[in-house]
């Protein structure tokens with residue numbers, strides 16, 4: 001009953017904000033609990049965090065307490081229990097007074113519609129979480145993003161748009177034909193912005209996924225959905241990289257071209273909704289472009305990865321998911337790294353590299369000779385040893401069935417060395433012994449002041465085995481080739497996010513924020529010292545939250 005007791009104590013101990021908190025509770029069940037799902041598979045009873053009645057407080061049901069007792073029902077993989085929450089958290093330890101601003105984290109937090117259960121981690125409807133730090137205090141909130149896909153599911157009590165692995169079931173053949181047309185026009189694709197959240201240089205905060213229509217502007221204070229971010233250019237296309245590079249001066253992203261395999265590299269200025277083309281990369285392998293979830297930049301170059309895990313037109317059309325979902329592994333097509341000059345749009349290097357699988361690039365930088373000439377580009381990523389099975393491991397069924405086996409595939413800091421001397425081949429090697437971080441590694445961040453520059457530290461989720469998912473936080477020292485690891489038994493930590501101390505001169509002078517989903521159903525926001533990697537504070541949530549993906553920092557003005 002730990003979480004029940006805790007939510008009660010939060011309610012009592014924080015009286016001034018409690019009234020506000022109660023006002024802001026709202027049932028998330030309207031629409032969802034009505035009627036039966038039209039699908040054959042029923043909701044998994046383990047995923048039953050859903051009250052059937054409107055609640056005014058974060059009620060934890062007795063059945064839930066029992067279900068959360070075992071490993072099989074980790075709160076990290078269980079739908080968020082209510083649509084929204086806001087309240088001050090009781091803090092253990094001390095939040096530095098300089099930490100003033102808001103950390104936002106987005107991720108797929110609701111994995112069912114009515115009785116129907118989604119299958120993959122990436123399918124869930126977006127849950128945006130807010131941690132607001134001010135004067136050593138911590139106010140937390142979460143809220144569902146009101147995408148068209150989420151609103152339609154709520155209204156109709158069924159899946160209405162194509163998600164990562166889920167496809168709405170057409171009622172009959174004619175609607176199937178219509179569905180194909182909708183797929184080509186993009187009308188049936190989801191706008192469920194469940195992957196990340198970025199603060200543009202002009203202050204607008206945008207939640208993102210891999211469909212362009214899933215770019216949704218939110219209010220970072222209230223978590224209100226303000227509306228779709230409409231790109232005003234006529235570049236077209238339906239998809240983009242889930243991770244644009246966003247700084248105070250620009251927004252850079254890649255638009256894969258599925259018809260003429262390649263990528264457009266595009267740039268948008270703060271205050272504008274118009275992307276302009278910097279250049280184009282033609283793929284060297286085929287039949288389609290490689291999946292580009294993220295990409296890195298250096299000071300002068302945009303690095304375009306061409307991964308042998310490629311988009312697959314047939315899989316896009318299929319109603320049932322394949323082992324690699326919308327993608328296909330083409331080892332024969334090889335892997336490539338392309339380097340585009342940001343100023344001219346010219347390709348200055350295009351090299352074949354060993355086969356690789358990555359979601360996330362960590363950073364990249366230019367290596368120079370003694371005359372200051374750039375000789376190579378170094379690009380680091382969370383690399384899954386060219387093994388695509390990680391996609392399958394992120395199925396909810398697999399995440400929810402951990403019984404102590406060591407099933408997380410190995411991963412490493414994959415370091416690409418891309419020579420700029422016209423060589424045809426680049427290298428890919430581990431930047432440090434992967435044993436330093438338990439041979440698991442993903443969900444990374446760096447000090448943003450080092451974006452595109454030579455850097456020393458990366459923060460990520462690592463592994464303490466046996467595990468089925470990254471279960472540690474790791475600080476990787478790429479110079480000493482060592483890692484410091486944080487671990488708590490049964491905890492699932494989300495991406496460690498580095499916030500630099502204002503005025504800092506050391507790369508690791510700051511804090512690392514993560515949110516922890518605990519084995520017993522509880523959860524807390526965790527602050528680690530960016531340098532020692534030791535805990536400095538934690539703030540208990542009234543109940544554990546589902547796992548979330550990526551975040552951003554909105555400093556206090």
Ligand SMILES: CC(=O)/C=C/C=C(C)/C=C/C1=C(C)CCCC1(C)C
Nearest residue numbers: 122162163164190195209210239326
């Ligand atoms: C959450 C995450 O990391 C990735 C999410 C990826 C998504 C939602 C991909 C969606 C897609 C479709 C809905 C159809 C078109 C292809 C593709 C981009 C894979």
Ligand SMILES: CC(/C=C/C=O)=C\C=C\C=O
Nearest residue numbers: 195359390441442470549
């Ligand atoms: C959570 C994850 C991989 C974990 C494997 O070690 C990948 C998430 C990708 C999308 O953002």
Ligand SMILES: [Fe+2]
Nearest residue numbers: 242293359550
């Ligand atoms: Fe990602």
